[in-house]
Amino acid sequence: xxxxxxxxxxxxIAFFGLFIxxxxxxxxxxxxxxxxxxxFYAAGRNVTAFQNGLALAGDYMSAASFLGIAGLVAVSGFDxxxxxxxxxxxxxxxxxxxxxxxxxxxxxxxxxxxxMRLRQTPIxxxxxxxxxxxxxxxxxxxxxxxxxxxxxxxGLPYEVAVVIVGVVMLAYVLFGGMIATTWVQIVKAVLLLxxxxxxxxxxxARFNFNPLALFAQASATYGAGVxxxxxxxxxxxxxxxxxxxxxLGTAGLPHILMRFYTVPDAKTARTSVGYATAFIGFFxxxxxxxxxxxxxIVGREAITKVDAGGNMAAPLLAExxxxxxxxxxxxxxxxxxxxxxxxxxxxxxAATLSHDLWVNVIRGAHASEREQFVVARGAxxxxxxxxxVLGITFKGQNVAYMVGLAFAIAASANFPALVLSIFWxxxxxxxxxxxxITGTVSTLAxxxxxxxxxxxxxxxxxxxxxxxxxxIVTIPLSFMxxxxxSLLRPVPSEERRFxxxxxxxxxxxx
Amino acid sequence: xxxxxxxxVSAARWRMAVLLTTAMMVVxxxxxxxxxxxxxxxxxxxxxxxxxxMLLGVLVIIAAWVLTWIYVRWANTHYDASLRGLRS
Numbered sequence: 001x002x003x004x005x006x007x008x009x010x011x012x013i014a015f016f017g018l019f020i021x022x023x024x025x026x027x028x029x030x031x032x033x034x035x036x037x038x039x040f041y042a043a044g045r046n047v048t049a050f051q052n053g054l055a056l057a058g059d060y061m062s063a064a065s066f067l068g069i070a071g072l073v074a075v076s077g078f079d080x081x082x083x084x085x086x087x088x089x090x091x092x093x094x095x096x097x098x099x100x101x102x103x104x105x106x107x108x109x110x111x112x113x114x115x116m117r118l119r120q121t122p123i124x125x126x127x128x129x130x131x132x133x134x135x136x137x138x139x140x141x142x143x144x145x146x147x148x149x150x151x152x153x154x155g156l157p158y159e160v161a162v163v164i165v166g167v168v169m170l171a172y173v174l175f176g177g178m179i180a181t182t183w184v185q186i187v188k189a190v191l192l193l194x195x196x197x198x199x200x201x202x203x204x205a206r207f208n209f210n211p212l213a214l215f216a217q218a219s220a221t222y223g224a225g226v227x228x229x230x231x232x233x234x235x236x237x238x239x240x241x242x243x244x245x246x247x248l249g250t251a252g253l254p255h256i257l258m259r260f261y262t263v264p265d266a267k268t269a270r271t272s273v274g275y276a277t278a279f280i281g282f283f284x285x286x287x288x289x290x291x292x293x294x295x296x297i298v299g300r301e302a303i304t305k306v307d308a309g310g311n312m313a314a315p316l317l318a319e320x321x322x323x324x325x326x327x328x329x330x331x332x333x334x335x336x337x338x339x340x341x342x343x344x345x346x347x348x349x350a351a352t353l354s355h356d357l358w359v360n361v362i363r364g365a366h367a368s369e370r371e372q373f374v375v376a377r378g379a380x381x382x383x384x385x386x387x388x389v390l391g392i393t394f395k396g397q398n399v400a401y402m403v404g405l406a407f408a409i410a411a412s413a414n415f416p417a418l419v420l421s422i423f424w425x426x427x428x429x430x431x432x433x434x435x436x437i438t439g440t441v442s443t444l445a446x447x448x449x450x451x452x453x454x455x456x457x458x459x460x461x462x463x464x465x466x467x468x469x470x471x472i473v474t475i476p477l478s479f480m481x482x483x484x485x486s487l488l489r490p491v492p493s494e495e496r497r498f499x500x501x502x503x504x505x506x507x508x509x510x
Numbered sequence: 511x512x513x514x515x516x517x518x519v520s521a522a523r524w525r526m527a528v529l530l531t532t533a534m535m536v537v538x539x540x541x542x543x544x545x546x547x548x549x550x551x552x553x554x555x556x557x558x559x560x561x562x563x564m565l566l567g568v569l570v571i572i573a574a575w576v577l578t579w580i581y582v583r584w585a586n587t588h589y590d591a592s593l594r595g596l597r598s
Contacts, residue, residue, distance in 0.1 A: 078552075081567050082545060088571055089538045092578050096527040096534075100585075216559030227561040228553025229545045236546030243542040247535075270585055277578045281571050288568075423524065502520055503513070506593060 003306065003319055007155055011328025016154075019187070019336045020168060026183045030176035037372040040177035041108040041351050042261040047182055049268045053275020056259050058185030059344040060087075060250075060276070061192055061283055063145055063337045064403055069284075070317075071310030073291020074303050077218070077226030080291055084284040086243055090250025091277040098251050099273045100266040101422045104508040105501065108355045109348070110257040110414060114421040114436075117497035118429040120365070124356040126436040130413030131254045131356075133440050134406050135349040136390070138253075139342065141402040143391030146338040152312060153331040159392055166388035169343045173350065173380045178262060181343045188333075188340040193279060195333040196286045199314065202321040203293035211289060218292045222300065226292075238467050242404070245471030249407030252414030255348035266508060290314055297321065346383045353379035401452045404469060408447070412474035413439030420482050422505065425498035431486030439478035446470035519592040526584055530577050537573045541566055 034040055047055070065087060072080030106112030111127035143162055150161035172180045207213040218226050250256065260269045294303060294313035297320055306312045315334070319327035354375040359367045367375070416439065417432045446465050447453060454463035467473070544552055544566070552563030 078561070078563055078567075081564070082542075085538070085541070085567055085570050088574050089534060092534045092574050092581075093531060095578050095581055096530045212557065212559035214559070215564065219559065224553065224555065224561075227555070227559075228563055229549045236543075239542055239546045240539065243539065247538060267585075267590065270582060274578055274582045277574060281575055285568070285571060288564075503516060506516065506519060506523070507596060 003302075003316060009154065009324065009328045009331060011325040012154060012331040013328075015329050015332035016335050019191075019332055023168075023180075023184050023187065023336075023339075024171060026187070027172050027176035027180040030180035030183065033179055034175075034177045036369055037108075037355075037376065039179060040373060040376055041258070041347075041355065043178040043182050045262060045264055047262040049263065049271035050275055051182065051186055052259060052263050052268070052272035053279060054189045055182045055185035055262075056256065056272060056276035057279040057283070058189035058192070058340055059255055059259060060280060061189065061337065062142060062341045062403075063149060063334050064141065065284070065287070066192065066196065066337060067145075067149065067311045067314055067334060068309075069287045070290040070294060071303070071307075071313040073287060074294035074298070074313035075300060075310040076230060077222070077292070077295070078228055079230050081288060082229075082239075083246075084287050086246035087250070088277070088281050088284050090247045091273065091280060093247060094251045094256070095270070095273040095277065097419055097422070098257070099260050099269045101505045102257060102418075103260045103263065103266045103269040104505050105422070106261065108258065108261055108351045110252075110254060110418055111352070111356045114417050114432055115360075116421070117494055117501050118421070118427075118432060121361050122429055122433045124361050126433040127414070127417070128352050128356050130409060130436045130440045131352045132349060133444070134252070134254060134410045134414065135345050135352070136386075137402045137406040137409065138255075139345050139349075139387045140390045140394050140397075141406065142338055142342050142345065143387055144394050144397060144402075146335075146342070147391055147395065149311070149334060149338070152307065153315060153334065158395055162388055162391035165339060165342060166384050166391070169339055169346060169387075170380065170384035172339075172343045173347050173384075174377055177376075178347060181340075181347050182259075182262060184340045184343055188336045189279065191333045192337055193283060195330055196283060196290065199318055199321070199326075199330065200286045200289040200293070202326075203289055203297065203317065206297070206321075214289065214292050214296060217296045221296060226295070235467070237472060238469055241467055241469040241472035244475055245404065245408040245411045245469055247411075248415045248471075248475060249409075249411035252410035252418065253406075254352065254410075254414070255344040257418075258348045258351060259344075290317060293317055293321075342387065346380060346387065349383045350376050350379040353382070401447075401468075405443070405447050408469060408471050408474065409440055409443045411471055412443045412478045413437075416475065416478040416482055420479070424483075424486075425495050425502075426486050426490060427482065428486040428489065428491045428494055430489060430491075431482045431484075434485050435478045435482030438481045439474060442474045442477055443470050446473060513596075515596055519589070519596060522592070523589055526581065526589075530581055534574065534577050537570055541570050 069083050115123040146165045147158040147162045151158050263269050294317040298316045303313045318330040358375045413436050417436045420427045449465040450468050451463040452468050454460045554562045
């Protein structure tokens, strides 16, 4: 079939223009309400549970999930679903272990919680290393994805697309802070959920609204193997390792954790995770329909001809079932999705640089409201430039593993220290610090030594480390060094402060 | 000094957190282990168009919803009531 993908698409440009106008309108409105650091980082802490639930879903459902997973299912069937499921199961963990304590104990970043009863400077620096590493890899994945996607969808040059994403995102964060970012996430989440639902509805309409008829057709055309685990899962240990990183990494992503500070109290944080889990689960269930729908209706060959990775499966499907205007709508939604995720990442990076490093390490927590504001905005500009440069530098790289890398670092560097600081009274400054640094360094080293870098990218004959996903080694290692170092050199004064932490954890600031 | 009432509330909250986290991990890693070690079982068709693997995959997502819902129900009734007791 001939596809309009890659040609400048009038509907896509119109819808995208509409989204830009709407989101910049929100930014102007938000900028008038952004007067203090609390507004800039935490949207004044008056976001409702339903709004934050949508915004969390917006922050989390990246273009990688929408285009990448739909494409993976379309090309390899069942194997793609393993990702859909892995990306959801971290949310109950966020709910049970993290959301409410985080809201009660911190102000702007997850390092606030780890540092609360420990020594500020070493904890903030170690947390910033882990946090910024996660943000950097996640940003690269989004920017490179954005460049490729926009080139394919709109026919714009790669570099132009990267610069547009960087500049528009900078406008949101710089002027509108967390208020604008939250509303951009909400608009994007509604658009993405609506777009995916309509698309799935159009697919199911061809199968009498019976998903089993769709799956049966897929199995009749491409063999029963598409409904069973296949080639993607070759090594069992690697599958478990990936599963661990996806599950625990969600609870260590700085831009997700930061969203819990935007609600008024812990109970609202709890309810918002409930909404987020419902929306995200629903979205990933839709990827079953979209992926198999693209496989059957568009056909595998047509999908891989446009993009070898299968990333254009959902847009191609939209074109076949809804025509060029619907393709335009879905393309604009995908663009909006990337913009929103990049904005959330940049804001959390700015909070780490200004709140953790500048205010708490360099200025010893003595910085005026005005100074905090100026530094936060300066950090935002720096991060926007860095993300554009990274996007252009990493052009042409396979980015799928970078999202995996971001989750692996989040699970190994941030999650163990965060969870132990909440649960375990014996955790010491040295224990938390060593754990966060070990988590970051060991993950980076093992990824470098893995088959993904050694065989696929550097074309070496063999890899020193057998697994593509290091989580099964680095997550337990990070927990063990935290516990080992804390037990070897106990610090009674830090342990005594746990009583105060525990009270605030449950009751908040009284 | 630590308040014995708070310690009791805290212990109940963590029991629930650990119990539900363990349940989620058992469900999810049970599924992953089947994917890793018993591919033929997951490929077995139940009815036309539905393999055991697809059904279990959907059930893992539903389990995540149900466990989250159980926690919210528990926290809204028991945990919040205990916190009100501690505050007064």
